[in-house]
Amino acid sequence: QVQLQESGPGLVKPSETLSLTCAVSGYSISSGYYWGWIRQPPGKGLEWIGSIYHSGSTYYNPSLKSRVTISVDTSKNQFSLKLSSVTAADTAVYYCARTSGYSGYGSGYMDVWGKGTTVTVSS
Amino acid sequence: EIVLTQSPGTLSLSPGERATLSCRASQSVSSSYLAWYQQKPGQAPRLLIYGASSRATGIPDRFSGSGSGTDFTLTISRLEPEDFAVYYCQQYGSSPPVTFGPGTKVDIK
Numbered sequence: 626q627v628q629l630q631e632s633g634p635g636l637v638k639p640s641e642t643l644s645l646t647c648a649v650s651g652y653s654i655s656s657g658y659y660w661g662w663i664r665q666p667p668g669k670g671l672e673w674i675g676s677i678y679h680s681g682s683t684y685y686n687p688s689l690k691s692r693v694t695i696s697v698d699t700s701k702n703q704f705s706l707k708l709s710s711v712t713a714a715d716t717a718v719y720y721c722a723r724t725s726g727y728s729g730y731g732s733g734y735m736d737v738w739g740k741g742t743t744v745t746v747s748s
Numbered sequence: 749e750i751v752l753t754q755s756p757g758t759l760s761l762s763p764g765e766r767a768t769l770s771c772r773a774s775q776s777v778s779s780s781y782l783a784w785y786q787q788k789p790g791q792a793p794r795l796l797i798y799g800a801s802s803r804a805t806g807i808p809d810r811f812s813g814s815g816s817g818t819d820f821t822l823t824i825s826r827l828e829p830e831d832f833a834v835y836y837c838q839q840y841g842s843s844p845p846v847t848f849g850p851g852t853k854v855d856i857k
Binding site for chain 2: 670671672673675684685686687688720725726728729730731732733734735736738739740741
C-alpha cells in the first residue's frame, strides 16, 4: 500500500531554513495526484502549507507563500519542503500527505498521511 | 479564505451514545468539497469522510456525513471506545488555501 515517510532535522535555528523530505513508497509520484504538506503546532489545529504535482506545478497557502518552496524529485519518488526565515511560530509537527479528489488549485482531501515529524525552532 | 467553525469544542459522551458534530463555513463550500478527519494523540489524522458524505476506505458505517452549502454534520451512530478522539473538518472547494476547522474533541463522560 502507499506509504509516506517524512525526514529532516528536528531542530532549526531562528532565521534559518527548515528543510524536510517526504519519501513515497508503494506508488509512483509520476502516476498522478497532488502531494502536500500540512503542519500542526503543539496543541493546535491543522494548517495546509501547499502541494505539488509531478510536473512541478505548485500551490501554496497565501499566508506562507513568501517563505515556502515545495519541489519534487520523481527519480527518487519524493517531494520536499523548504520554509525560510523560520521563527518559534513555525515549531510544529509537519505531515506530508497525498491529495485526492482533486478540486482545482492543488486542493483536495488528504487520504494517505505520513506519521509526521516534529520540528522545533530554537537557538 | 473560507473559515470553518466547529461546534461544540468538546463533546462528553459515553460509549454506545450518538455523537453529532457540526462544521459551519463562512461561505458556501462548492460541490460539497468537505472532508472529516479523526486524530488520536500522537497520530496523524485519518480520513473518515470526503465529498461531505462519502466514507473513506475501511471506515465503519457508524460514521456518516451530511450537509451542503455552509452547514455540515458528522454523526457517529454508536460510540465505540476507539472513537474518542479529535475530529476536524476540512474544505477543499476554493482557491488556496485548503482550510481546516479548529476541531471537536470527543471525550469519555
